[in-house]
Amino acid sequence: MPVTQQRLPSWVVNRTGRLGNAEPVIRRLRKGRLVTVCEEARCPNIGECFDRGTATFMLLGDTCTRRCAFCSVTTGRPRPVDPLEPARVAETAAQMGLRYVVVTTVARDDLADEGAGQFVRTIAALRKRLPGVEVEVLTGDFNGREELLGRVIAARPDVFGHNLETVRRVTPQIRGRATYDRSLEVLRVAGRLVREQGFGLVKSGVMVGLGETREELSETMKDIRSTGCSIITVGQYLRPTRAHHAVARYVEPHEFEEIAAQARAIGFAEVASGALVRSSYRADKVFATVRGSAP
Numbered sequence: 001m002p003v004t005q006q007r008l009p010s011w012v013v014n015r016t017g018r019l020g021n022a023e024p025v026i027r028r029l030r031k032g033r034l035v036t037v038c039e040e041a042r043c044p045n046i047g048e049c050f051d052r053g054t055a056t057f058m059l060l061g062d063t064c065t066r067r068c069a070f071c072s073v074t075t076g077r078p079r080p081v082d083p084l085e086p087a088r089v090a091e092t093a094a095q096m097g098l099r100y101v102v103v104t105t106v107a108r109d110d111l112a113d114e115g116a117g118q119f120v121r122t123i124a125a126l127r128k129r130l131p132g133v134e135v136e137v138l139t140g141d142f143n144g145r146e147e148l149l150g151r152v153i154a155a156r157p158d159v160f161g162h163n164l165e166t167v168r169r170v171t172p173q174i175r176g177r178a179t180y181d182r183s184l185e186v187l188r189v190a191g192r193l194v195r196e197q198g199f200g201l202v203k204s205g206v207m208v209g210l211g212e213t214r215e216e217l218s219e220t221m222k223d224i225r226s227t228g229c230s231i232i233t234v235g236q237y238l239r240p241t242r243a244h245h246a247v248a249r250y251v252e253p254h255e256f257e258e259i260a261a262q263a264r265a266i267g268f269a270e271v272a273s274g275a276l277v278r279s280s281y282r283a284d285k286v287f288a289t290v291r292g293s294a295p
């Protein structure tokens with residue numbers, strides 16, 4: 001029987017930071033008219049991350065063209081592309097004093113380039129405004145279009161991320177339009193492209209507690225590693241609202257440690273595994289750990 005959010009175990013509640021130091025971050029985000037996945041996805045780490053002065057920017061507005069059963073981002077008809085958004089991201093990142101910037105987006109199946117151009121422009125704006133900045137992008141699947149992936153990777157993000165989200169069997173239940181195999185292909189193509197240009201790392205993430213078995217999770221981690229992806233994050237799925245997919249179970253802390261050990265044995269250069277881990281959680285530290293040691 002699915003568990004309810006009324007009975008959240010202590011280890012899935014982030015008590016670090018209570019928005020005490022987050023005011024300046026919120027002010028700058030509002031001033032820059034920027035959207036964050038932290039707020040839109042109701043991330044449990046928002047107090048900690050904003051307190052640390054970090055946030056993950058979400059490009060192309062707050063409205064997504066897809067509807068996934070795990071995600072609280074609004075679905076609908078998005079607004080037109082804002083050509084000034086990349087410069088505002090760069091300026092806000094500079095004002096926040098960020099040296100490592102994580103940028104993601106809503107799915108934009110309505111755009112001819114599916115939002116790839118906005119990633120490219122944002123990476124360029126960040127590099128111009130913040131020389132030496134490290135940039136991590138977390139993209140959708142671009143419907144598997146290699147030319148769009150190629151454009152983003154040619155902009156040379158330090159980390160290219162695309163999340164598989166869950167195991168093969170559960171994917172149709174929780175991902176709106178994306179498929180397991182297409183996401184693997186995105187990772188495979190990304191891996192090839194970063195190897196060819198000799199720059200960048202590929203990262204992926206999965207949620208647990210969605211009804212998957214440990215064997216299925218193990219298969220998925222092997223599938224991800226087989227694409228050349230070198231960084232993996234594993235975190236507990238939390239139901240954003242009662243309208244979303246139910247939590248099947250809360251994975252215990254010792255299991256996250258076992259999963260991390262297994263991922264390392266499979267060959268990942270770096271693993272972040274824990275109930276509160278999200279793909280952008282302490283992403284700067286994950287990258288700092290893996291830099292120079294990725295296979």
Ligand code: SF4
Nearest residue numbers: 038043046049280281
């Ligand atoms: S973990 Fe990522 S999405 Fe969540 S608050 Fe931190 S930066 Fe934002």
